[in-house]
Amino acid sequence: MRTILYIIQKEFLQVFRNKSMLPIIFVVPIVQLIILVNAATYEMKHIRLSVVDFDLSGTSRKLVSKFQGSPFYEIRSAHFSYREAEDQMKRGNIDMILQVPAGFEKGLLKENRAKVQFVINAINGQSAGLINAYSTMILLDYNRELLIEIVNPAMLAGTRNIQTDYSYWYNPKLNYKTYMVPGILVLLVTIIGLLLSGMNIVREMEIGTIEQINVTPINKIQFITGKLMPFWIIGLFELAFGLAVGKLLFDIPLEGNLGLIFMSASVYLFVILSFGLLISTITQTQQQAMLVSFFFMVVFILMSGLFTSIESMPLWAQNLDRLNPLMYFIKIMRMVLLKGSGFADISHHFWSLVVYAVFSLSLAILRYRKVS
């Protein structure tokens, strides 16, 4: 036990003596939170719109002004030829064309039907989908107003009408930052845990100190514990620090029990640290360890549900994602922080992490050899 404590003490000594370590621990989380949370947003503001209005009637103008009034749209230009508008789209100046054909008003009044056209730049499919949804919503709204205005309100009273009203739960203002912060924090803990732990052991191989350690009577459990504990502590500290920054800068909600968050985090860190340890057993240099860690990290992060929703992935990918520890922890973080979920709600994810931790840690310990 004294040996383990001493190794931990030595690790901390080295970590804090390393001049690049303190900035990594304190600056990286702040920068990551500020940049990623503000940049990685799906909120569509300033959708650049071109209008091609062939009707030029009061009704069509009302439709256009409806778009103009929306905070999401910004009318960039108006054209009298569709080709001109398309040209703008090709040049990348606009995101959407709204085309109102001639006879729009007439059609509405006489035949009760008319058509408009949305042309959306769909290079980014996700934002195109969002633009479409927003536009359709505006159009529906417009339709309703039209009904009241044109058609006799008395007649309307007789018809049945279902009105949809919505309220967004757990994130009432649809604040994207609130959604992003918990995920970014997971990312942070993962990077710190995976890179630092893996690199640390490989560094000892590079310098050759591992040889010296290996001829000593300390056993591998002592050595591994001594190596992993410092980063486990730093990882938990990092999470606390990140949560504080998130609360102060972005005022993220902390609905649930923080104890639950840290309990899950401590298990999650074991998974990540054992991954680091495993990587260190298959690599010889810090550079190799870095590259291998990056490979896993990119796959894990992209499939974690941080940026894209897991539910929209194909089924095989969703099944594959059961192997992704980030996915579980991001879910737990979001559920507990935003929704205030209790242990019963997250128990499935939590136990999955526990199983994962036991499995990966045993594998890493088995793989680690003192003799070559």
Place this chain on the structure above:
Amino acid sequence: MPVTSVNVQHLTKRFGETLALDDITFDAGKGELFGFIGPDGAGKTTLFRIMTTLLLPDAGICKVEGYDVVKDYRKIRSICGYMPGKFSLYHDLTVEENLNFFATIFGTTIRENYDLVKEIYQQIEPFKDRKAGKLSGGMKQKLALSCAMIHKPEILFLDEPTTGVDAVSRLEFWEMLKRLKRSGITILVSTPYMDEAGLCDRVALMQNGRIMTINTPRNIIRNYPLSLLSVKAGDIYRLLGDLRKYPDVHSVYPFGQSAHVAFHGPDIEKESLEKFLNKKNHDVVEIMQVEATIEDCFMELMKTPGEVINH
């Protein structure tokens, strides 16, 4: 034969195609200062890594203080001190922190075994707050030796401790080893420097994974079968070529500033050789009969791969 400390029999290790150790057999007695001499790639480090339980042998037996390196590796790890060839302490820890760390993981303290390392450690103690990475080569080596000694090992394995260290520090280091030896500790040391062989009790000359001979340095020199002349002349390069043309010459090789010429038999024809060289327009500075050194013996053994003689 005194009590054996290290017993190695038919040890073999292969790395892919290369045979790093080829049927190595030797015994090192308790309290002996035993040297392994050989050029880079002779297999010294591989042998040391097997003896210190860092590497598993392919075949053969290796016992340290009666413990098998494969089965009882735990026992060996607590009784042996190892100093790898490459300086492998923590560069970012201070001298004292390094020593403290190794003392602790061996379950002891600096204070408990201070007497043991005192003589060596005192020399670097004034710098105990300096980071190990910032020490000079000689000081690094002293620190490494202190760290290898701090747990009071019964046997020390020093793998090329003097490589890359200046001549003065090298001598100093060997002085330290001699003093350590007096405390009864067995020391196995490897070195590529032939001149260090004379400082060992017994040496094993190694080449290409094999031990060519094992003996005391004195006996190795006594067993040298040839007569040796040292020849100095202006143009050493041309001299070497011409000497090889001289009849009855066994071998010629450069030795420092001069050329060593080995002949069979005790009859040395200094005069006729001088005449021969003068005829070839060499301004011969001196021709001297010399006693063989370990290096001469090594050169000779390399030429005649024969049976290993274990004395």
